[in-house]
Amino acid sequence: MATNQEKTVSSDFYTSSILPYAAIIIKICRAYTNSQVDFEDYYQEVCLQIWKSKDNFKKQSKWSTWVYRISLNVCLTLLKKRKNNHQYFASDALPEEATEESHAFSDESLNQLYDAIKQLSEVDRGVILLYLEEKSYQEIADIIGTNANNIGVRINRIKERLKKVLDGKVN
Amino acid sequence: MEKSIETIWKKGFLDSDALVAPKLNNLYDQKSKTIIDKLKRMMKVNIYAIVVFAFLNLGLYAALGTPYTGVFLFILFMGVCWISMRQGRTMINIDTSLSSYDYLKSFNNWLKMAISNNKKVMRFFYPLAFLASLMPIVHALKAVEGTNTAILNSGFHLFYGIPTFAWCIALLIAVLIYSYGGKIYEWDVNLVYGRIFRKLESMLDEMEELRK
Numbered sequence: 607m608a609t610n611q612e613k614t615v616s617s618d619f620y621t622s623s624i625l626p627y628a629a630i631i632i633k634i635c636r637a638y639t640n641s642q643v644d645f646e647d648y649y650q651e652v653c654l655q656i657w658k659s660k661d662n663f664k665k666q667s668k669w670s671t672w673v674y675r676i677s678l679n680v681c682l683t684l685l686k687k688r689k690n691n692h693q694y695f696a697s698d699a700l701p702e703e704a705t706e707e708s709h710a711f712s713d714e715s716l717n718q719l720y721d722a723i724k725q726l727s728e729v730d731r732g733v734i735l736l737y738l739e740e741k742s743y744q745e746i747a748d749i750i751g752t753n754a755n756n757i758g759v760r761i762n763r764i765k766e767r768l769k770k771v772l773d774g775k776v777n
Numbered sequence: 778m779e780k781s782i783e784t785i786w787k788k789g790f791l792d793s794d795a796l797v798a799p800k801l802n803n804l805y806d807q808k809s810k811t812i813i814d815k816l817k818r819m820m821k822v823n824i825y826a827i828v829v830f831a832f833l834n835l836g837l838y839a840a841l842g843t844p845y846t847g848v849f850l851f852i853l854f855m856g857v858c859w860i861s862m863r864q865g866r867t868m869i870n871i872d873t874s875l876s877s878y879d880y881l882k883s884f885n886n887w888l889k890m891a892i893s894n895n896k897k898v899m900r901f902f903y904p905l906a907f908l909a910s911l912m913p914i915v916h917a918l919k920a921v922e923g924t925n926t927a928i929l930n931s932g933f934h935l936f937y938g939i940p941t942f943a944w945c946i947a948l949l950i951a952v953l954i955y956s957y958g959g960k961i962y963e964w965d966v967n968l969v970y971g972r973i974f975r976k977l978e979s980m981l982d983e984m985e986e987l988r989k
Binding site: 625628629632633643646649650654670711713715716719734738765768769772775 | 780782785786788789790796797798799811908
């Protein structure tokens with residue numbers, strides 16, 4: 607349902623404005639999904655939302671910050687939607703399959719870290735991902751929509767929690 | 778834990794395979810699909826809302842002492858629903874195998890045709906609904922003894938127990954509503970679908986600009 611020209615245009619936008627930040631999107635989507643299918647759905651939706659909201663970008667922040675914000679918002683929204691659906695189809699949940707597919711990286715430590723991150727609350731996942739991406743407290747606060755003063759304390763608390771989970775796994 | 782989470786994170790992503798972006802379907806396709814699906818959903822909800830409103834009218838006007846007005850408005854609203862549903866069926870004729878631009882363009886043309894047809898119908902609907910909604914007032918004026926006596930003693934020429942000039946004013950307003958029915962409908966449609974129509978138009982403009 608697309609002409610060649612349209613394909614070129616959208617792939618131009620994708621190549622110039624999304625692909626350089628694909629790593630950010632992948633890292634965030636992985637933290638909110640348990641299977642490859644879900645991950646691809648989330649990735650597609652994030653790209654679509656970035657495309658749709660490109661005119662709303664007022665250049666008051668960096669494009670990467672915008673991408674982070676949209677990625678997190680989309681993931682949180684989709685997660686909420688899925689949760690609501692699962693309330694009706696609780697028996698459809700496939701934890702075994704999800705655990706198996708969640709090991710998406712060749713680095714085993716990274717898989718363990720992701721498993722630990724997935725045990726955090728939705729917002730804490732976003733905070734720690736941004737911290738690991740070396741965003742400043744102010745940037746994290748801007749993206750999450752909270753006060754920068756609380757971010758440092760929150761990150762320390764999350765790191766301790768992650769440490770406990772990871773140590774538990776080692777033991 | 779031997780390594781810090783920061784080290785695990787950095788080291789883990791050094792492997793280039795870790796960050797392979799999934800294949801992306803065409804964004805315009807997705808965008809077109811999203812906007813049209815949304816419009817279809819909104820139209821469906823609108824029809825349901827009119828049906829609910831039609832039933833509410835039955836009860837409301839019965840409570841106001843003019844059940845026949847409720848029945849009349851019910852038929853009027855259901856007629857509007859029937860026309861909308863009939864028009865909705867013609868939407869199926871749009872070929873979904875077209876390019877996203879042609880698909881959106883066809884959909885937009887269909888939308889314009891549907892609005893133009895509805896405009897003709899609504900020019901009659903609005904004044905009829907207005908006149909019907911006056912009936913409980915007429916009923917109340919005649920039913921309450923004080924007002925009824927005052928009207929009878931007023932010396933005005935009466936028609937159906939109400940001064941003829943009042944009927945003339947109501948009729949004049951109905952004619953005005955008929956004259957501006959198209960505009961009222963446009964305003965009505967814009968209120969509900971305005972945002973999404975503008976989005977559709979801007980997407981088409983964007984696509985046209987790019988095709989030049």
